[in-house]
Amino acid sequence: MTFSPNRVDSIHGIKIINNIDYRDDRGEISKIPNKVLKLFFKSVSQINILITKNNEIGIVRGLHAQYEKFDESKYVMCIEGKIQEYFLDLRADSKTFGKYMTIKLAAKDRKSVFIPPGIAHGYQTLEKKTTILYVLSVDYDSRNQIRVNFFDKDLGINLPLKPTKVSKKDLKSLSFKNSLKVFKE
Numbered sequence: 001m002t003f004s005p006n007r008v009d010s011i012h013g014i015k016i017i018n019n020i021d022y023r024d025d026r027g028e029i030s031k032i033p034n035k036v037l038k039l040f041f042k043s044v045s046q047i048n049i050l051i052t053k054n055n056e057i058g059i060v061r062g063l064h065a066q067y068e069k070f071d072e073s074k075y076v077m078c079i080e081g082k083i084q085e086y087f088l089d090l091r092a093d094s095k096t097f098g099k100y101m102t103i104k105l106a107a108k109d110r111k112s113v114f115i116p117p118g119i120a121h122g123y124q125t126l127e128k129k130t131t132i133l134y135v136l137s138v139d140y141d142s143r144n145q146i147r148v149n150f151f152d153k154d155l156g157i158n159l160p161l162k163p164t165k166v167s168k169k170d171l172k173s174l175s176f177k178n179s180l181k182v183f184k185e
Contacts, residue, residue: 006156008099011089013116016103019077021110030110032075032135046136052081055128058164062122063088063148063173066141067182071117073137078105081130083123084160088148090179091118098176100157107131120148120179124159146182147173 020031052059063086066072076085088100104126105111112133115121123132150157150166152175174182 006099006154008096008101011087011096011099011101011119012094013114014087014101014119015114017112017114019110019112030077030079032077032112043137044135045138046134046140048134048136049079050132050134052125052128052130056164057125057128057130058159058161059125059130060122060150060159060163060166061170062086063120063150064122065090065118065120065146065148066138066144067146071138073117074115074121075112075133075135076105076115076121077112077133078107079131079133080107081125081127082106083125083130083132085113086122086124086150086157087115088120088122088155088176089118090120090146090148092180094118100155102157120146122150124161124163126160146179148176148179149173152176 017033020033022029022031050061083105084102085105086100086102089096089098091097103113105113147170148155150159150170154176173179
């Protein structure tokens with residue numbers, strides 16, 4: 001992967017978590033540690049499971065965030081397949097404002113990520129049959145959602161695969177500069 005001048009290795013508040021696995025002859029359990037959830041979330045509002053359609057790889061979703069009283073924290077875990085995660089810092093007072101970081105999440109690695117408010121999030125599927133677990137701190141509110149265009153040249157994001165599917169909404173999303181006019185910290 002080519003390094004972009006807008007790419008950073010870490011963004012304050014994003015936490016990579018090693019989940020606890022229990023295995024025996026019946027199967028396995030991957031447990032999200034309670035102390036991790038309590039540390040990051042005051043409340044949980046939604047739990048979503050996203051399942052890719054048509055067994056395609058290269059599907060792109062994002063970059064999404066909510067603002068004002070709908071600021072959201074997210075906990076994301078890939079429970080089947082593999083994804084390349086992207087996080088864009090929209091917090092004006094942050095040292096990494098306008099920068100993005102990226103990591104891979106794979107079901108076999110049993111890692112997950114916590115994303116604090118003020119970070120736009122998106123991903124690209126890297127394997128067929130990809131399923132993602134999302135835990136959200138607030139309900140989705142389309143009136144307070146910001147969509148930043150993955151393909152904005154100012155961001156310089158290089159996807160690992162050629163995109164196969166992107167929603168019309170995501171293709172029409174704002175450039176980073178225009179999103180700043182909408183996003184309020």
